[in-house]
Amino acid sequence: MPLIKNIEEVREFIKNSSDNSAIYVGCDSRQFRSKTIFVTVVVVHINSNHGAKIFWQVDKVDRINSIRQRLMEEVNRAVYTALMIADVVGERPFEVHLDINPSPDHRSSVIVKEAVGYVLAQGLKPVLKPDAIAASTVADFFTGKF
8 A cells, every 4th residue: 555545646646747846755753652653745846946746645654752763764665655756757856865974973864875876776866854854854844743
């Protein structure tokens, strides 16, 4: 089952968007009581300068206490979603945004190498903070709503 339930709607929107539109996929998570909430997003940046259409999916799972496991699950969800739309992206700019800070001062830096390697191994382009707006800004905004 696709992480974004309306994946066909996403695919159609991308197909009908201009070749200049950029596609960004990301995921963020937040701990909430006994649950971990994941929000996966696809951002279609229209013509790469005229606003965006955002598709998102919220999933709640049993709490994941390991930071490494939770961050890799974010990466996995973003990659899976990106692979579900990759064939319709064509030559449009296409990036997987990871909510990972490469600075050793941040806890998320512990998985930089494995996360980037995993995304690259799938033939996708990884983007880290501070440039990973789909994950660190858009998905983060939606995780704050639950």
